[in-house]
Amino acid sequence: MKQIGSIAGRELRSMFVSPIAYGVMSLFSILAGVFFILDVAWFNEMLMRMQQYQAFDELAQWNLNDSLIGEFYGSMSVVLMFLIPGITMGLYASEKSNGTEELLLTSPLTIWDIVLGKFLAGAVFVTLLTLLVGMFPGLLFAYGDPEVGKTMSGLLGILLVGWTYVAIGGFASSITRNQIIAFLVSFVVLLTLLLLPAVADFGVAGSAPAVAEVLRYLSAAIHFEQLLKGLVDTADLAYFAVMIGVFLLLTKASVESVRWR
């Protein structure tokens, strides 16, 4: 376990000596800016209309956190679904195509050193992206008074969703030597996770309520929503911990499987 830092450090250095990291971060900032401006514009538009029609009940419900920051966080979590597979697709697949897998597996490292080191590298990068997201609601504190707690718990949600996506993307990368396949597999898995609540609500809710409940629990979106509402519940935190743990275990088994063949 001493070598996690060595693996993570190399991985991060490789990201930052190539244009990939900077490209992803710039793209991400631009997208975040666009979404934020759109959300602010929409927020103001709705506010004006409500005042015009004197819809005081709706107006009372209208606040920066639920109607602007929450929407913005939601959009950014979808953006992460596209970007993270791009970041993680090379984690293991490139080691195989470079032949460096042989270097790692014949060095005095444990498989956990490799798996946790690579996860840590991805998690650090996602943390940087989350900080970029956090800057935008930060601006609102200068002009309005959003709730600090809700703003932070939503940001925590982004962070946990991102880390979960990294664990899933890492696993997808570990099962193939082709980065394109790694990208597609992780993207499809993440998309499926996103669609689970809809499947639960419209597909099986009537016929098999128990199955619907399980499907809803498995979806990251449901737990993310709780955090957006400012509800930091151990059950939701546990969901993210379990998902990350399960995919890291699967990744470990997959890396180790080179040795079974």
Add this chain to the structure above:
Amino acid sequence: MIDARGLSKRYGDLAAVDDVSFSIGKGEIVGFLGPNGAGKTTTMRMITGFLPPTDGTAVVAGHDIFDDPIAARGAIGYLPETPPLYPEMTVTSYLDFVARIKGVARKQRRDSVDRAMERTDLTGVNRQVIGTLSKGFRQRVGLAQAIVHDPPVLILDEPTAGLDPLQIREIRALIAELTAPGAAQNTVILSTHIMAEVDAICRRVILINRGRKVVDAPLEELTADGTTLEEIFARHTSRDAADLEPDEPAEEAAS
């Protein structure tokens, strides 16, 4: 230093390596010969811990590869057939990373990296990105990576494959220098199918064919009566020789 005890690797019914045993003492430089597909790489991968043997085990510098895999792997410097390089890294940062994962202490790391680059004549390109280096230089980085942690045992898998004649000569001279008596890495297994390489560097020959060890003798002894290595190689690996193997009649009966 290296004790292979009945190493076998089977894929279903196919035996890639079949009950190979040998013992290599400190200071021995052994040429590991055999035609393509004979099981050279598989045997080396089992000793280095990349692949687990189906049967048998190996002991490297006193550490069993099953009981104490971390220590066994730490005692080996290994250059696989394709040098394991990260093309986007510079030579120095790459060697620093390898030194770290091989367990070189922080204080000694800089010295280890500098010495490895000196010994492989890489000092001039230390800041260059590996992806921009020529094939010969990349092979040198591969060698530097194998010796950076001063391992007592070196395992080199076809270190001159794919190089031009000039590069071959350079790399060969480098290996001879690295493994000279008195150097830290003087226990070496070097796989190749180039006979001249064995002549130039090795003092003992292990020949495997179809996964089995067929010759294991000092080079002098083999060539004492004037036969060349080529002849020995051909005698033991030709189709005729293979046809005489005891498992052949069974196949005939089947067909």
